Amino acid sequence: MQRVGVFVCWCGSNIAGTVDVEAVSEALKSEPGVVFSTNYQYMCSQAGQDMIKQAVKEHNLTGIVVCSCSPRMHEATFRKTAAAAGLNPYMVEIANIREQCSWVHKDMLTGTEKAIILGKAAIAKVNLNAPLIPGESPVTKRALVIGGGIAGIQTALDIADAGFPVDIVEKKPTIGGKMAQLDKTFPTLDCAACILTPKMVDVAQNEKIRIFSYSEVTEVSGFVGNFEVTIKKNARYVKEDICTGCGACVEKCPMKRIPNEFNLGMDNRPAIYIPFAQAVPKVATIDPNACNMLKNGKCGVCSKVCAAGAIDYTQKDEYINEKYGAIVVATGFNPISMDKFDEFAYNQSKDVITSLEFERLTNAAGPSAGKLLRPSDGKHPHTIVFVQCVGSRCESCAEKGKEYCSKICCMYTAKHAMLTRDKYPDTEVYVFYIDVRTPGKNFDEFYRRAVEEYGVKYIKGMVGKVVPEGDKLKVQASDLIANKQLHIDADLVVLAAAIEPDKSARPLATMLTASMDTNDFFTEAHPKLRPVESPTAGVFLSGACQGPKDIPETVSQAGAAASKVIGLLAKDKLTGNPCVANSNELMCNGCSSCANVCPYGAITYEDKEFRMPDRTTKIRRVASVNPAVCQGCGACTVACPSGAMDLKGFANLQIMAEVDAICK
Amino acid sequence: MKVSYFPGCTLKNKAKDLDMYAYKSAEALGVTLEEIENWQCCGGVFTTANDEVATKLSSVRALKYAGEKEQPLVTVCSACHNVIKQTNYAMQTNSQFADKVNRYMAADGTYNGETQVYHYLEMLRDLVGFDTLKEKVVNTLKGKKIAAYYGCLLLRPNSVMRMDDPENPTIMEDFIRALGADAVVYAKRNECCGGYISVESPESAKRNSNAIIENAKAAGAEMIITACPLCKYNLVKNGADIPVVYFTELLAEALGVKEDTNA
Amino acid sequence: MHNNKYLQEEIIRISGVNPSKCMRCGKCSATCPAYDEMEYHPHQFVNMVECGDIEPLLNSKSLYKCLSCFACIDRCPRGVEPAKVVEAVRLTAIRKQGANHMTADDIPAIIEEDTPQQLLVSAFRKYTK
Incomplete structure (x- = not known):
């Protein structure tokens, strides 16, 4: 029998407001195994923790139940407290009487009753807890960055700067990504190439960084610290090491x-x-x-x-296998297709373009050498209409577009409008907006400058229809402030298309067992507190693959992801989570049910020799869990038909004891 | 192939051509249109209100009739098509509405939207096939620049009609090309001609129709085809100076069955 | 502005539209082919129903200018379906006894040799109960 101590937290009035904490600690006193029960204003404070340590000593406690907030919040805190008092940290159980109790109940009676029940369940469980010791695994000191845009470039440079080797895998023939296609960058209007290309050169010259361009990741196995990755280097029919790029x-x-x-x-x-x-x-x-x-x-x-003799028509795709300690996803974004938005006539007129196309049209290295000319006839456009939110902020039942705000469009449209008015003052520029969203340093000032100094006409309303007729684009739109329907004869219409994650992200997420949201953006481990880590250990997120981002944000996140990677690679050994699955070989019938549901590929099978009751031996196929890969999700324990699979720290017996305590 | 056919009020009166050529052409393509017995007018426009039941019963009767014969229901008039397809969709998706309708028609058994509804153009595309149609053409319309006018009722609301891309449709253009002519694409082909507004504000109908005609002409159209008697009326009434004809007439001409009909 | 809760709920029920989904982009009014005929435009219908300001709509000629072309329904990025709101308000107006917007007596003046049945049938269904 354990000697259990119960500690009920008030959390100020967060818990004590709707739960009678005194009654809870009193009621739990008589539960089996409980030798001490108390309550305190803030259990997580230093004084609260000291109270726990003191009680462990005084009452020879072997198990601790803290009735407080969600274990996501302070489980780690109280485990450390237990360890400091000489207990195994896994002898601590948390009863969540805040998020799942006091916050959802309005009256004291029900709140208190439920808190007592939750406390009883935790006590029932801790009575069956056993000390757990986490395992250790080594760390391969090399990182993989998937995607060579500004996100991947910055992450790779920062990791290499800390002294660790990095490989960048980029599916295009060159790194640079979307930023390489941009002309100027908001809000300072420095030229994108001028600030990006030196970084690209840094990458090329950094001896810690290898670039696999025109390549893709085809297979990933292993786990944090020990990933094994197959990279497919597509045949470019040119020997990379010999080609001089002379052209x-x-x-x-x-x-x-x-x-x-x-x-x-x-x-x-x-x-x-x-x-x-x-x-x-x-x-x-x-x-x-x-x-x-x-x-x-x-x-x-x-x-x-070719003077260098670099052309090789017989070149084949090449597969490279490499080991990595950490993987950074930096697969970026693309504008969505405008096919479903042909009320704007994108497919019916060359002079209806997307904003990214506009970037190329104004770029000195673009198709018109930087002169803003209409794609249809090469003439200078005198009236330009910009349409914001094309495909962004759409309700799902509208069957087209994305539900989210693409975030970058307001600012780049202001930039396009301003630069057009600056270079071609004879051009009328209209911007149709629903809201202008400019929350960033110097962003709103930038937008106001476009209006006040450059005379860009911002109109609150949306464009409903674009009709190409003759050499004009007849734009029908609403001006909600003037309460009018406008008809503008435009020469060029620019659509701020919503952005979406690159199509390669979904299959990559499957390979990495990293989770995604419904829009195919990678999910972060915690939206506020762990924004650059994926919930899959060892997989990190950089840039727009996690959500729409502009360049400054992307670069900050890239640096943050790099620092997380460096923190990981700096360790010689990794401590695992001891709450992992464990197969009872005597009960396992080798059916593969567990391996089929394991999202992490942690279960393998081996043929093992067993001694039978009649003293013969028999070879049987049994499941074996790799504790370094297992994340303790418990899917296998439910799938196992023979009850052989169990989760340490969350054993079937413990869960049943909790249920019994609740139902009693 | 035999299909149930819902002609609609105007096709038996002011738009006899639309109906007649639909029959002749279908025959030439090996499709028999079996007119629904005792069909009643669809009402011309679908009432979107959830609590309107009586106005939708004629459509349900037609749908049910086709269902009992295990045939798809084909319509040729855009308006009938719109009303019948929207009614069928409501029968499939709005159980409260379907229950009410079925109580009205208790004597005839229940119906829950099982019948497939095709517009004649969809029938050509999905059941006959434009490739087959191409092979059956005897009088090619080569060199003719023809603009398709969809109007609003064929395509919208897209979540129900599901005929084509509602903003950049191609079914009528593919039809025109199958007959050997050049399809003229213009952006106003899916804008409303004014419809029934010509009784309320003829000026409004005139403005809308004119803008459509001008847009088609600017794109090089020499002829406009339509599937809707009201569209044809509005375009012609409001000064179309290029021919506006029913698509079935063009089809009959290409299939060489137009003269037959006149004889 | 008068907030008429009863009429507001009635119109939301008949139309099946949730006006609070509107994000005020004005695309419905941008796309409306009858805009210039209307005193209240499609986005105003949605907004006024959301506010319960129904009487002005019931008494407005705008009710009879909507073409039911469904362009606002298809192009609305939020799936609000403004045309269904207009229809619900119109029905609420003409369902009152003697409030028909068109009667059989109006026909002879309208009808001409080439008038298609479809025109009369459709107008009747929209304007008469």
Whole structure:
């Protein structure tokens, strides 16, 4: 029998307001095993903790029940207290009488009654607790960053700076991501390339960093500190280490009319290409769907003009296996397709474009060399209409768009509008908005400048329909302040398309067993207190893969993710969670039910020799849990038909004892 | 293939062409339209109010009739199609409404939206196939620049109609192309002509219709086709200076059955 | 402004629309082909029903200007369905005895040789109970 001490917390008036704490500590005194019961204003305070330590000594306690807030809040605190008093920390049970009791009940009577029941359950459980000792595992001191945009770049640089090797896997032929496609950045209007490309060069020159471009992660196994990852390096048909990036092949390639992804299809590139001048790595890539040599063996021009002899038409995809201690996801975002929003005529007119296309149109390295010209006829547009929230803030039953605010659109639209008025003062610029959201340092000032200094016409209302007619775009919109329907003949319409996570994120999340929300953004371990960690140990989140973010936020989060990785890699050994599943081999029938439901891949099978009652031996297939991988979710214990699987610290017996105590 | 067919009030009167050519063309394509016995007018417009039951009973009767014959129900008039499809959807999704309707029609047994409703254009696309249609064309309309006018009733509300992309539809353009003609795409093809407003504010109908005609012409249209008698009326009444014809007439012409009908 | 709770609940019930889903973007009014005919525009219908300010709507000619083209329903990003609100208010108005907006006596003046039945049937269904 345990000697249990019960400590009821008032949490100021948080608990004591609706629970009679005195009555609770009094009632629990007579529960089996309880030798001491008390209550105190703030159990988590130093004085409260000292009270617990004192009681352990005085009453020779072997188990502790704290009736307080959620264990998510202070379980760790009280375990430390127990350890300091010489108890095994897993001899502590928390009865949640705040979130699940005092906060949800209005009257003292029901609140108190429920608190007593919850306390009885915790006492019943602690009576069956056994000391647990966490295991240890080593840490591979190398990090993997998936995605080479500004998020991945910043994370990799920060990790490398602390002295740990980092690999970046980027599916495009170059790192740089979306930021490389931007022209200027708000709110300071510095040129995106000018601040990004030096970082790209830093990555290339950092000897701790390896870049796997034109590559993707195809397999992940293992666990925190010990991931094993397969990286598929797609054949680019150019030897990366030999290519000098001189561009002779690009110039001479006869297949010149392939839509250029980097300029969002607004101009063309050859079949062999370097995405942009400052690409890292600056090596050519052959597009196998466009290259005549690869398709039918007729051409070979690039190979002839390559002085370095870097072209290799026989190159195959290559698979690389590497071990990592930590994985950072930085897969980024894309604007959503405008196909379902053709009331804005995106598919019916070349002069209806997205904001990212607008970035390319105003970029000196873009399809119009930085001159703002209409895609249809190359003429300078005199009236431009910007439409905000296209596909953002949509209710789910509207069947199109996203429910969330894409966050970055208000600011980049203000930037586009301001820069247009600055460069082309003869242009009329309208911005249709529902709300202008500018909560960021110097953001609202920036937007106000667009209105007050640059004369951008902000109109509260939405565009309902865009009708291309002749060389005009007839825009029908509402002005809610003037209570009018407006008809504007525009030359260019720019849609602030909602952003969504990159499509590669979902299969990656499955590989990593990292959870996602309904919008395919990665879920953080805690929305406030652990924003850069995924709930899966050893997997960290950087940038827009976790939610819409602008560049300053992305860079801060990238740094935060890096510091978490560094903290992990700096350890030589990791302490595991001892509350893991455990299979009773004698009862296991090897049916695989547990392995089928395990979300972490922690269960394997082995053939083991058993001695039978008649002294013969028999080989049986039995489940074996890897305690370093198991996260203690308990799915296997429910799935096991023979009752062989049990969770340490949450054994079936303990749970049943709690239920019995509640139902008594 | 045999299908149940709901012609609608106007098709038996002012829009006889729409009806007649629908029959002839269907026959040429191997589809028999079996007119629903004793059909009643759909009412022209669907009343969205939850508590309107009586106005929807004629549609339910037609749907039920087709259901009993285990045939899909085909309509050709946009308005009938809209009313019948919306009614069918309400029968499928609003059990309270369906219960009420079924109590009204207690003598005839219950109905819960089992019948499949096709617009004639959907029938061509999904049951006949535009490729098959292409093969059956005898008088190709090559070189003709034809603009499809959808109006509002064919496509909206999309959550119920599910015919095509409501903002950039292609079914009528694909139809035009199958007949060998050039489809003229213009943005106003899914905007309202004014509909019944021409009794209340003829000016409003005129403004809407004119804008549609101008947009089609600016895109190069030489002819407009429609599936709706009221759309045709409004466009013609409000000064369309290019021909506005029913899509079934064009179909009959391409299939070489138009002369037959006139004879 | 007068808050008429009874009428407000009635219209919400008949239309099945929850006006509080509106985020005031005005896309319904931006897309409305009858906007210039209306004294109260689609977004105002939604907003006034949300506020219980129903009487002005019941007495407004705007009720008979809506084309029921459902463009506002399809384009509303919040799934509010403004046309259903207009319809519910119109029905509330014409369901009163003697409040029909159109009667059989009006027909001869309207009808012409080429008037399709559909026009009369539709107008009757919208304007008459």
